[in-house]
Amino acid sequence: ELKVEQNPLFLSMQEGKNYTIYCNYSTTSDRLYWYRQDPGKSLESLFVLLSNGAVKQEGRLMASLDTKARLSTLHITAAVHDLSATYFCAVDMIQGAQKLVFGQGTRLTINP
Amino acid sequence: EAQVTQNPRYLITVTGKKLTVTCSQNMNHEYMSWYRQDPGLGLRQIYYSMNVEVTDKGDVPEGYKVSRKEKRNFPLILESPSPNQTSLYFCASSRGGVSGTEAFFGQGTRLTVV
Numbered sequence: 001e002l003k004v005e006q007n008p009l010f011l012s013m014q015e016g017k018n019y020t021i022y023c024n025y026s027t028t029s030d031r032l033y034w035y036r037q038d039p040g041k042s043l044e045s046l047f048v049l050l051s052n053g054a055v056k057q058e059g060r061l062m063a064s065l066d067t068k069a070r071l072s073t074l075h076i077t078a079a080v081h082d083l084s085a086t087y088f089c090a091v092d093m094i095q096g097a098q099k100l101v102f103g104q105g106t107r108l109t110i111n112p
Numbered sequence: 113e114a115q116v117t118q119n120p121r122y123l124i125t126v127t128g129k130k131l132t133v134t135c136s137q138n139m140n141h142e143y144m145s146w147y148r149q150d151p152g153l154g155l156r157q158i159y160y161s162m163n164v165e166v167t168d169k170g171d172v173p174e175g176y177k178v179s180r181k182e183k184r185n186f187p188l189i190l191e192s193p194s195p196n197q198t199s200l201y202f203c204a205s206s207r208g209g210v211s212g213t214e215a216f217f218g219q220g221t222r223l224t225v226v
């Protein structure tokens with residue numbers, strides 16, 4: 001059974017600081033997705049990582065994938081309040097089938 | 113506008129009364145899925161479909177049914193709802209396939225079973 005674990009689950013940080021969210025998974029996969037969810041809203045896709053060593057960046061967010069370590073990271077640079085949200089990683093269990101297993105989510109709060 | 117539409121957005125029902133949550137996408141996606149979201153558990157997949165008439169169980173299929181008779185629609189059926197099915201439900205669609213693409217999610221349906 002595939003398990004996907006994120007840490008930390010809760011993160012409170014100040015504007016301007018850097019931090020990293022970790023996503024570990026328990027079985028082989030080379031497809032990992034990051035999503036953002038604002039309170040009371042749906043999920044929005046942030047990154048699609050499809051191979052070992054993949055790195056994607058959008059604004060202050062950068063995601064990477066190490067399939068050998070079964071680890072993905074979401075790095076936040078110089079955080080701003082607008083990035084406050086819950087972030088989920090999800091792993092595709094069966095290549096191409098969209099059988100996604102999600103982590104528990106990391107609730108990120110950025111304080112002025 | 114490309115979107116995944118779920119209805120209803122909110123539903124309160126009683127134990128045992130059959131209900132259907134509809135999901136429709138206008139992006140011609142092959143793949144569609146249903147998830148439930150519960151606090152502390154993230155999202156868990158209920159069922160997924162890789163094309164018309166092709167469906168398979170996700171991680172928590174008990175108590176749910178689905179059908180995929182048309183490409184755009186993927187309804188979720190609760191034949192006899194119970195209080196432990198009180199949750200926030202999301203439908204999602206994607207192109208999927210070997211290249212792998214992100215899923216697009218509906219607005220969510222908050223279901224309460226009393």
